Amino acid sequence: LWYLANYTSKNFFGSYQLIISTIGLLSFLSFPGIKDAILQSVSRGYDYSLIIGTKTAIKISFVGSFVLILLSFYYFSKSLHSIGYSIIITAFFFPFFHSLNNYHFFLEGKRDFKKAFLYKSFICLTKLFICFSILFFLKENLVLLITFILLNNFCINFAGE
Numbered sequence: 001l002w003y004l005a006n007y008t009s010k011n012f013f014g015s016y017q018l019i020i021s022t023i024g025l026l027s028f029l030s031f032p033g034i035k036d037a038i039l040q041s042v043s044r045g046y047d048y049s050l051i052i053g054t055k056t057a058i059k060i061s062f063v064g065s066f067v068l069i070l071l072s073f074y075y076f077s078k079s080l081h082s083i084g085y086s087i088i089i090t091a092f093f094f095p096f097f098h099s100l101n102n103y104h105f106f107l108e109g110k111r112d113f114k115k116a117f118l119y120k121s122f123i124c125l126t127k128l129f130i131c132f133s134i135l136f137f138l139k140e141n142l143v144l145l146i147t148f149i150l151l152n153n154f155c156i157n158f159a160g161e
Contacts, residue, residue, distance in 0.1 A: 029064035030098035042109025061095035093150040
C-alpha cells in the first residue's frame with residue numbers, strides 16, 4: 001500500500017482501494033466463520049472437515065459474486081469502465097478468494113505451525129512480488145493489477161488445498 005500511495009496517481013490508488021474494500025465488505029458472504037470451525041474440528045481429529053467446510057464456503061460465496069456483478073453494472077452506468085471490469089473479474093474469483101485459504105487453518109489445527117508459517121509467508125511474498133512487478137512494468141493498469149492479484153491468490157491457495 002505504501003508503494004501504491006506514493007508512486008501512483010490518486011485516482012488509481014483510490015480505485016484500487018475501492019475494489020479491495022468492496023471485497024472486504026462483502027467477505028461476510030463467504031462464510032468466514034468456517035475457518036474457525038475447520039481449525040477446531042481438525043484439532044479434534046476430523047480432518048475431512050477441511051473439504052466439507054471449503055465446499056460449503058464456496059457455494060455460499062456465489063451470492064457475493066452475484067452482488068458484485070450487480071455492483072459492476074452500476075459502475076458501467078457511471079462510465080467507470082476500469083472499475084466495472086475489475087469488479088466483474090473480482091466477481092469471478094470471489095467464491096475462491098476467501099474460501100480456498102482454509103488450508104492455513106487446517107495446518108494450525110494439525111499443530112503444524114512451522115508449515116503454516118512458511119505457507120502464509122510464501123503467499124504474502126508472492127503477492128508482494130506480483131504487485132510490484134505489475135506496477136513496475138505495466139504502470140497504472142487497474143484491471144491487470146486486480147486480475148493478477150486475484151489469479152495469484154487463487155493459484156496459490158488452490159495448490160495448498
